[in-house]
Amino acid sequence: SGRIATKSDAPAPVGDGTSIPQLTLPAEVAENVAGIENYNPFSPNATTKTYFYEPLMIRSSVNCEVVPWLATDYAWVDPQTLTFTIREGVTWSDGTPLTAEDVVFTLTMRKEFPAADDIGLWNDTFGAHADSVTADGQVVTIAFSGNAAAKFDSLITAKVLPKHVWGSVGDPAQHVDTAPVGTGPFQVESYNGRRLTMTRREDYWQADKVLVDTLVLEGNYDATNAALKLTAGELDAYWGEIPNPQQSFADKDPELNHFWYAPAGSTVLTYNLTRAPFDDAAFRAALSHGLDKDEISAKATYGVMAPASQTGLKLPYAEDLLPEAYAGTDTVLPFDTAAAETMLDEAGYVVGPDGFRTMKDGSPLAPTFTVQAGWIDYQATADVVVRNLQAMKINASVQTSPPDAVDQNKKDAEFDMCLEYLHGACEVARNLGSKLASDQVPDKQTVKANVGRWIDPATDEIVAELSGATDPAQQKELTGQLVDIMMTQYPVTPLIYAPARMIYRTDKAVGWPSEEDPYATNSDMLMIMTRLTPPQQ
């Protein structure tokens, strides 16, 4: 949970008062062959999921502020009861007003159609399932069967649907929605199978903030094409991967071309804790000190993404959560092969006759680094890590496997080391917590977060408490305990931050999120749309 943003966070005044005539953004459709028109937000292939149907609230992925959207407020009555106050004066694009009933419908229809329950409201993933959803005036109350605090972040993302339209379509997941009736800022102007043109709705509930007249979503570009389109000004923003964005894009016009890769989480070196010597914290500590994170950053991300803090938190954005003990210190472990070697020697992993370190009992030590084939930054990372390990006289090697095979390895605990993503969203219980909770150990069927298999009752208790906590102070206290585990036990070793990319031009619009104004990431486009303004002359 977080703080409600105050009204003073409202957008900067509209420069010269005019609007932004047109913006072109990449298509949201993952695939572009068929050009099938469908605005159903449940479809994996929806033409857009962002601009027609809106969520209850938006929580910025960067600073964790909760921005009221279709709900003006929320409250945890107790950890099992959550209420939302639905905004008044919002109209659907067909003119019908938005009511609390619509919200109730949006949430309850998921019970009947599990395929539409993409927020896990009616099952027990992260928090107890809901028992009922009721409306009373503008207030919608969700009653859960138990502590459901951890569900909040995904719950607020549910797209609110008009009951008067969607109530009669049957299974919402299978509905082909070609004439969307939404509350969002835009409406369809045309779609030619490839290019979706939307125009601004004058009757949008916060029409004053949306200055983009025409929004075009077009093309599913690869890195090279995207760089080309961006440079040519045919595309205004892009959030796919462009290798070396500085050289490929920004350098070509330093005035107008910008990018900001916000940390979305960290790439963490994950050990198989069920295998020796990775079950030894001293060994992990030594390793963690011998990794050249700067080189990893250079090779894997062209130096764009910074080395990550061992705390598992994305710093500096989550600085508030840092416990006193670590506040102000550099929690990014320094690269020091000599120190790492000393630690290894002390821990009993001495160099054998072949020049490589052995296990404590003298048996050979030759760990493999399993890495996903084709994930080129991961491969570069693994490359550097293995070189670092070799420098520490550990006879490590890389094994490249297809991503699916790697997933299977993770499920089967058939690996020595691999790379994992540690999410850096606001719900610490869901990212750092789930990495360390014993109920998040993957089974044969599903990949879960605790791939390294950190099994520790004390940690479990902290995580359980944290996910039920709604009080910020308590949250900080519990988070601090998890950070402590990270800093002393090294269950995983964060290497570099993983990016949420935002590559954009400022010739048509300014106000994009940036290092200086880190208010959102690419997953919060709806919010960004309300902050864009024409450039000042």
Next chain:
Amino acid sequence: MTSAPPREPLLDVRGLSVRYEPRLGPHITAVDDVSLQIREGEFVGLIGESGSGKSTLGTAILQLTERPGRISGGQVLFEGMDLAAMDEDALRPYRWRDVSTVFQSSMNALNPVTRIEAQFRDAIELHSSLRGAAVTRRIQELFDLVLIDHRFIRAYPHELSGGMKQRVNLALALADEPRFVLLDEPTTGLDVVVQREILENVRALQEQQGFAVLFISHDIGTVMDLSDRILVMYAGRIVEEHATDDLLREPLHPYTKGLLGSYGDPRQETVRITYVPGRPPDLSLPLIGCPFAPRCPERIATCLTDAPPLALLPTRGRAGGVQALAVDAGEAWEPPRVACHVAHGQRADPPDPELGPITVRFAGPAFEKSVEESDEALAADVLLDVAELSKTYRSREGLRTRETLAVDDVSFQLRRGMVTALVGQSGSGKSTIAKMVTGVETPTAGRITFRSRAGDLDVAALRGRALRGYYELVQMVFQDPYSSLNPNKTLEYILSRPLKNHRSMKGAELRAAIDELLERVALTPAPRYRGRYGYELSGGQRQRVVIARALAAQPELIIADEPISSLDVSIRAEVLELLHRLVADSDVGILYITHDLLSARMLADEVLVLHEGRLVEKGRAIDVIRDPEDEYTRRLLEAIPNPFADIYR
């Protein structure tokens, strides 16, 4: 046959030479300074061993020489115009209208994807003013000439039988009423009876239409039968040019004598045929002296050093006169030409005393067969007993299955130490019988009993190992020695297989046995041949290897399926001789399969005549040939060209 009166030459070839110059391999002069003349309406035969350059010469005359061949010198004057000097466009008007041809392998000379009519039509329309229905009428006329039903005009080439294709080619060659037709072995590969029919057809047409013909063949019997004048070619040169009748009475060149000697009259009590030993010279090497000298039984010292020119021999008849020439007084006589020191010397005035008397027969090796030998053999033990044998082949054709009764109720016996000839037209079922006797095919009905020394065997029941065991008793000699020897294997390997498999030999014993086999088939000295490959041998030598391989297993019966039909005439006798000796020496039985009655007579003691799968005649070889009872046998006999008939009767 009568010689035509001399006329102006229609075709005058002067000093023509053709060289093959492949990028790989040696360059050869395949036609070397050849001059010849052909007059209007004349029928000239060109004979010679395989590879002597006959086709090359013919092709060069037609200006159809293709890479890597090249006309390297000389002129081809057609009515005084030098064809060799013209380019393709200038030549075109002459083509087909004046000069046409039937090719050696004319079986494949028709465009397979267009109708026969179209192929006539373009030939006619290109060179005449006939169009539309007139062309059709002309085609019909031509089909009438060669005796083919009009409905085949609209057919595709593959719908015609081989004989019909040859006749169609002939008709096509005559389409524009040419003045000169080159016939390059137009009937090779055809059945004897059909072949005879077609050639007689050609001759009749030629006489009727009066075009000139150059007829190329190595089947000298046929050439002699048809031609007015004969050209004999050896190693790219014309060695003799002679009017046919005179040539038959008095061949001048020893090589010609050798070729003629391979013909005998099967009706004689004792038949004798000769063969030319050795191989023609390698044309890629420079030839010193007479190219035939190394093989020549009459050669003198000069032959080895000086090449004899093809010179006129103006003398009429021989100086010594063994036999007087019977030439009609009124007939114009053409002096023969010959390239031989001996022939010229003997007929010089005065004759060279060192040269000895003039001979008509080839003085080299010969093979003889007398009736007495056969009589002895007929009393031997039965080796193979074939009773009421039948074979029906089933084949699918479209939606229907077609049955072919290849062999129909055939019974006969083979004896030890005796040669039984199985004679019949193509498709009469000869090979099918051979296959059943060797266990390759199973009979549809009837029994085949092999009476080996170890006991009786039911051949049809043999399978797998037992069948392989049977090959210790029965061996096969194939028609084509080229394809029955694996070109990649040495003779030693080829011969060692049966010795190892059937006689379990090893090491020194094996090597000794191989040498012995080679010696037995006269490939001596054996060590020189052991390491050779099949392709390094001449056809005759190859067939000897095939025979040696058959002998290796020490079989009791040898099946020889047309063992000489693919060989050059000059070496046929050689192989016959070898087979003959084999029977005499080793007491094996031979089933000799052939379509050629003469060779059957030469080799066999008993003859079985097969016609459409049925046995129509059976008896002592000489009896069957002298007094054929069956109509079909008589037809086969008539098909044997017998140029000597006039002379020896």
Next chain:
Amino acid sequence: MAENTIDEGSLEQSEAQIADRIASGPTWYQVIWSSKKARVGIVLLGLYVLLALAAPLIAPYRGDDTSFGPVELPSQAHWMGTTTQGADIFSQLIWGTRVSLLVGLFGGLFATVLALVIGLVSGYLEGTWVDDVLGLLTNVALVVPTLPLIITLMAYSEVRSVWFTILVIGIISWAGPARSKRAQIITLRHRDFVTAAKFAGDGTGTIIFREILPQMTSLVAAGFFGAATGAIGAEAGLSFLGLGNVESVSWGTMLYQAQLQGALAQGLWIWLLVPGLMLSGLIMALTLINFGIDLISNPHLREDA
């Protein structure tokens, strides 16, 4: 009907005569060497082999050494610059020769042997149920699209080694050649010398290996070079799609990485250009050699080749 028999007879005869002329003509290496194209091909292939063998001597660095600075421009130290991962492009190019040659050699061998064995068995057992089953298998293999098959096979492998790529390439490319070899064997099987070997008491195995196979050498050789060419191309294609062994340094993986890293957008066109050129040079060498081999089995093409 009767004439048909002659037709075949005379055909066989002329075939034998041609075979004879070839056999007694120049040796196979003369034939191959006689072709200018083949000569160029052999020399070119020789260069590649040399490059592969002497890679440690020629290449300034190891191909998998990524310890240099990323995206360096061409310089004295790095003639073609470095990749985004900091590997020396020139060194990768040279070391990549090894993989391509290895894939060509073993992929070609594997596919050829597979095709040969299946072709031999079904050709020799023509008309039996074994032939029918193999024929069905061949037909199916010919109609099933290869790429999805490869993707499936590749998805199975936890470790993508070069050997696995070779295996997969072999498995997908045997069908066509097997069919043509079957046909060839059927014609050879009816040749007189095969029957003669039976009469000489030789067993099936001996006949196949000592009589039939040696006759097929030029076809097999041509098949091998064809398959090798295909294998090299397939490795490159697979690698380009990210289905190859990404750890090994091959021209295909170089292209793949270059494409993934948006080499063109960054102006690193050398990275994309040179592996493709090397690849086509090698394929060219093999194709040219195959021209020479074709001359052995097809003398018509031979004159002035």
Next chain:
Amino acid sequence: MSYFLRRIGYFLLTLWAAVTLNFLIPRLQPGDPAEMMVKRLSGKDAEIDPAKIEAMRAMLGEPEGNLLQQYLGYLASLLRGDFGLSYIYYPAPVTEVIGRALPWTLVLVGVTLALSFVLGTVLGAFAAWRRNSMFDSVVTIGSTFIGTLQSFWIALLLLFAFGYVMGWFPTAGGYEASTPGWNGAFLLDALHHSVLPAVVLMLLGPVGWILGMRNTMIMNLREDYIRLARAKGVPDRDIALKYAARNALLPSITGLAMALGGILGGQILIETTFDYPGLGRLMQQAAAGKDYPLLQALLLLTIIGTLVANLVADMLYGVLDPRARKAS
């Protein structure tokens, strides 16, 4: 059993075997499609939300029954022409997805194939006729060289040169601003987009036809009927066209029939490189995205295309070559 029935029987048998293989291929692949889908949608560096996977699983539906039952169900739905809903284009039916991609491939690959065939055959025939001439050397060596180039590599270079550097042609997609339909703007737009892929196809396409035609023609020029035609005085042009080329064309035409069957497989590498909205790209996406229903339908389409093309090629040969009419 008659020959004709046997052929049909064999056709069906092959089809069945291929269809069965087709059923097995995706099922043999490791990985759970729902999980795959969610991961693909959220990207590489993203949290895997179990709730999303649950929902996706519910959406895609679990396969029912054991493998045999699935197989029977699969066969039954094939017979009904029901290929199900595509996973990646959910909830669009597979038939609709394929229907959208089909015209692109048909036009691009079909047209270039036809042009390549004509061009290649003519060049090949001409090279054979003028054997050893300058023209022949240039054509032979040139096409051999082009044949050694990798299609995707040429595609990339062309993209770089004419797409990025010169900017003459679009670098991705099949069309851009226009609305699909029979209007000039769209056709021009689509044409503009297909230039580069078509150039690659036209570069590589003729190579096989050239070399094939040249070889057969050279062999045919050695045939006796050509010699006879020359002897007849048939003009060179007629010999080349009516005799040699007409005969040499036969194998090429059957080859063309087979190649036409292959069109349905699209051009995976080229379409992928140019991001062209055809069947090849679709197949690559389906394979990568583990969209079983789509992948199976595409495979089936390819297989049937090839099989039918085989059959047609056989029959065509019968029509074109009078010899085959009787023989087989």
